[in-house]
Amino acid sequence: MGSEGIKLTERAAGHVSRFLQKHGGGVGLRVGVKPSGCSGHSYVIEPASAISDKDKVFESNGIRIVVDDLSIRYLAGTELDYVREGLQEGFRFSNPNVMETCGCGTSFSITGEQH
Numbered sequence: 001m002g003s004e005g006i007k008l009t010e011r012a013a014g015h016v017s018r019f020l021q022k023h024g025g026g027v028g029l030r031v032g033v034k035p036s037g038c039s040g041h042s043y044v045i046e047p048a049s050a051i052s053d054k055d056k057v058f059e060s061n062g063i064r065i066v067v068d069d070l071s072i073r074y075l076a077g078t079e080l081d082y083v084r085e086g087l088q089e090g091f092r093f094s095n096p097n098v099m100e101t102c103g104c105g106t107s108f109s110i111t112g113e114q115h
Contacts, residue, residue, distance in 0.1 A: 004076045005058040006031055006065050012082040012091060013061035020063075023047045028057070028064030031080070032071040040109045041074060043093055073097075074110055 008016060016029050026047035036042035048066040051057060056072050058065045067075055078095040097110050 004072070005056075005060075006067060006075055006078045006080060007058070007060040008063055008065070009079065009081040010061055012080045013063050015082040015091070016063050020047055027051055028066050030066045030068075031075060031078075032068055033074040043091075045091060 020026060020029065024047065026049050028048045028051075030044070030046050030048035032044040033041045034044050048064075051066055052068075054069040056067045056069065058067070074097055075095065076097065078093055078097075081092045081094065083089065083092045099109050101109075
């Protein structure tokens with residue numbers, strides 16, 4: 001996988017593996033971007049039930065990652081980790097394409113986009 005793909009840390013891969021088992025497995029983890037929030041975009045993580053001809057497929061730490069052809073431009077080079085901070089835990093995206101995030105941290109804008 002080159003810098004254009006998505007990679008998972010070992011910790012994230014362990015949580016993704018359990019997540020996929022809990023949700024019926026599928027063919028991998030679908031990661032995407034949808035229009036949302038005050039900054040324009042938010043992340044989507046769900047089990048991938050199928051792979052289309054337009055999807056990009058990557059493998060990282062034993063997990064197949066499926067990204068639609070529109071989302072890949074927002075996600076290229078992203079690392080997905082699983083972190084615990086105090087009483088909260090969850091996936092954290094380290095995305096080199098993000099220019100800014102909203103105050104609540106749930107949405108982001110991409111370098112080169114205007115809002």
